[in-house]
Amino acid sequence: MIAFVVRRLLISIPLLVVVSVVVFLLMSLTPGDPAALMLGPDATQESIAALRTQMGLDRPLAEQYVLFLVNLAQGDLGRSFVTHLPVGGELLRAWPATFQIAVVAMIIALAIGLPLGAITAIRRGSWVDQVTRIAVLVGISMPIFWSGLLLIYFFAVQLGWLPTSGTGTPAHLILPAVSLSTFSIAVVLRLTRSSMIEVLQEDYVRTARSKGLREWVVVVRHALMNALIPVVTIVGLQFGQLLSGAAITETVFNWPGMGRLVVTAVFARDYPMIRGAILLIAATFIIVNLIVDVLYAVLDPRIRYA
Amino acid sequence: MREFWRRFSADRGALVGLAIVTVIVLVALLAPLIAPYDPTAQALELRRAGPSSAHPFGMDELGRDILSRLMYGAGNTLTAGLLTVSIGIVIGVPLGLIAGYYGGLLEAITMRAMDAMLAFPAFILAIVIVAVLEPSLQNAAIAIGISQIPSFTRLVRASTLAARHQDYVLGAVSVGSRSRRIIARHVLPNVLPPIVVFTTISLASSILSVAGLSFLGLGAQPPASEWGLMLRSGREYIREAPQMTIVPGVAIMLVVLAFNLVGDGLRDSLDARLRRS
Numbered sequence: 152m153i154a155f156v157v158r159r160l161l162i163s164i165p166l167l168v169v170v171s172v173v174v175f176l177l178m179s180l181t182p183g184d185p186a187a188l189m190l191g192p193d194a195t196q197e198s199i200a201a202l203r204t205q206m207g208l209d210r211p212l213a214e215q216y217v218l219f220l221v222n223l224a225q226g227d228l229g230r231s232f233v234t235h236l237p238v239g240g241e242l243l244r245a246w247p248a249t250f251q252i253a254v255v256a257m258i259i260a261l262a263i264g265l266p267l268g269a270i271t272a273i274r275r276g277s278w279v280d281q282v283t284r285i286a287v288l289v290g291i292s293m294p295i296f297w298s299g300l301l302l303i304y305f306f307a308v309q310l311g312w313l314p315t316s317g318t319g320t321p322a323h324l325i326l327p328a329v330s331l332s333t334f335s336i337a338v339v340l341r342l343t344r345s346s347m348i349e350v351l352q353e354d355y356v357r358t359a360r361s362k363g364l365r366e367w368v369v370v371v372r373h374a375l376m377n378a379l380i381p382v383v384t385i386v387g388l389q390f391g392q393l394l395s396g397a398a399i400t401e402t403v404f405n406w407p408g409m410g411r412l413v414v415t416a417v418f419a420r421d422y423p424m425i426r427g428a429i430l431l432i433a434a435t436f437i438i439v440n441l442i443v444d445v446l447y448a449v450l451d452p453r454i455r456y457a
Numbered sequence: 458m459r460e461f462w463r464r465f466s467a468d469r470g471a472l473v474g475l476a477i478v479t480v481i482v483l484v485a486l487l488a489p490l491i492a493p494y495d496p497t498a499q500a501l502e503l504r505r506a507g508p509s510s511a512h513p514f515g516m517d518e519l520g521r522d523i524l525s526r527l528m529y530g531a532g533n534t535l536t537a538g539l540l541t542v543s544i545g546i547v548i549g550v551p552l553g554l555i556a557g558y559y560g561g562l563l564e565a566i567t568m569r570a571m572d573a574m575l576a577f578p579a580f581i582l583a584i585v586i587v588a589v590l591e592p593s594l595q596n597a598a599i600a601i602g603i604s605q606i607p608s609f610t611r612l613v614r615a616s617t618l619a620a621r622h623q624d625y626v627l628g629a630v631s632v633g634s635r636s637r638r639i640i641a642r643h644v645l646p647n648v649l650p651p652i653v654v655f656t657t658i659s660l661a662s663s664i665l666s667v668a669g670l671s672f673l674g675l676g677a678q679p680p681a682s683e684w685g686l687m688l689r690s691g692r693e694y695i696r697e698a699p700q701m702t703i704v705p706g707v708a709i710m711l712v713v714l715a716f717n718l719v720g721d722g723l724r725d726s727l728d729a730r731l732r733r734s
């Protein structure tokens with residue numbers, strides 16, 4: 152088990168390095184001089200040149216990358232072009248907000264997707280299955296910015312039950328998390344259903360039935376537990392989907408997280424902020440997938456020895 | 458082919474999807490002829506007016522007819538979607554074929570590069586690419602297209618690997634056919650069905666993503682008629698003029714739903730390996 156975790160960790164490190172190279176190059180190839188952007192339109196040629204030297208922009212690209220890595224290792228991601236505050240601090244303030252709605256959305260997706268997926272697999276072809284199939288198709292076809300706006304319209308504007316946007320109370324969390332979860336509910340449900348249908352045809356389920364075990368014991372202990380194994384992998388990938396969706400959901404609901412930070416930074420051409428945010432999002436995604444893979448190995452011993 | 462059509466047309470959902478796609482394509486092509494108004498003409502006295510017999514979907518914040526903007530927007534949405542998947546296909550498919558057929562170092566480099574791209578959540582990657590390219594509908598489509606390359610590459614590589622070890626390919630290798638000929642004549646026809654299915658489903662998700670970028674202001678720019686952009690301005694007036702939000706949202710959902718239905722139908726009738734349970 153430890154060998155598996157170590158091996159998996161070792162794969163993640165080169166991935167993080169490649170990610171840092173990609174992010175670095177993307178931002179270096181961007182048209183426009185960061186020093187000029189940072190100083191604004193009134194800056195003189197001399198002050199721009201001085202700042203370029205200070206920022207190390209006059210050195211070769213490889214040297215700049217090494218400098219970037221050294222600073223990164225010290226937690227220094229540079230300063231925002233807009234607020235002139237350290238990027239690291241701003242990211243640390245925004246990250247928990249995004250992580251919070253992503254986790255709540257994931258919990259909602261699992262709480263609805265798993266049981267409904269299992270039920271529709273057991274009652275295959277029934278009206279529940281038919282209705283759910285349509286709902287799933289609608290769920291994956293609905294733009295999350297639109298479902299977010301509709302939720303605001305009905306629950307905040309029309310009924311006045313929940314706040315339209317912002318943060319502060321748990322009530323503020325409900326609409327963004329629900330809107331963010333729609334796509335993931337559909338994906339989790341679909342996969343649980345197909346995985347469950349497959350498992351229900353396995354010999355060990357038939358054996359359990361023929362032993363005279365009660366139906367719910369067969370379904371939950373023997374079938375569902377095995378059906379969950381492939382669902383676990385999708386949770387990691389869906390987390391990436393949630394981080395992506397957060398960019399839109401956070402904008403719709405004025406939620407002060409990473410997604411909105413990236414979008415605002417793109418408009419302001421705030422490159423240090425974009426670079427830092429992207430790195431943090433990619434790192435979060437890689438680490439979540441690492442944890443999911445380890446969890447997968449715990450659940451299914453076959454993976455560890457493969 | 459007849460066998461394929463028999464199976465496809467037995468799927469009611471797929472037929473509904475195909476019908477919706479056909480209607481939307483026709484609307485997109487005929488928009489200049491059938492749209493009741495100029496999509497940019499403003500009737501200021503009718504700003505944010507609700508639905509009426511003259512304007513069945515109401516007016517937007519500048520007094521433009523929403524139905525006409527919707528019709529013109531169909532073309533933008535479809536071309537952006539097509540541009541997106543073309544990028545995925547043109548770059549992703551050859552990479553997948555080469556990686557899967559030749560293997561070795563070439564495969565290792567290609568697949569690690571794809572892994573690195575997949576380390577970014579796709580939509581976030583697209584946002585960054587737009588940031589580098591400048592926001593526009595075309596660049597939004599290019600950005601989403603680039604972020605889809607890894608999915609195409611992985612799919613094609615997996616199918617190529619499977620075909621590579623089939624007897625007919627091994628046979629072609631043993632009689633000394635050239636690799637390029639084998640790939641074109643024997644491997645490609647076999648990886649085509651999953652590509653077709655995946656392209657249809659990608660078209661659905663691309664349309665969603667491009668509209669999402671426009672909604673954020675990173676895609677189509679005003680005064681273009683584009684559904685995501687229409688939702689962006691609708692958001693400001695959700696209290697006074699909910700039709701500005703509801704109408705383009707339904708349109709996006711319908712077209713995405715239609716491509717998903719067609720994709721599901723194609724999967725069931727075209728590709729035995731991907732068949733859903």
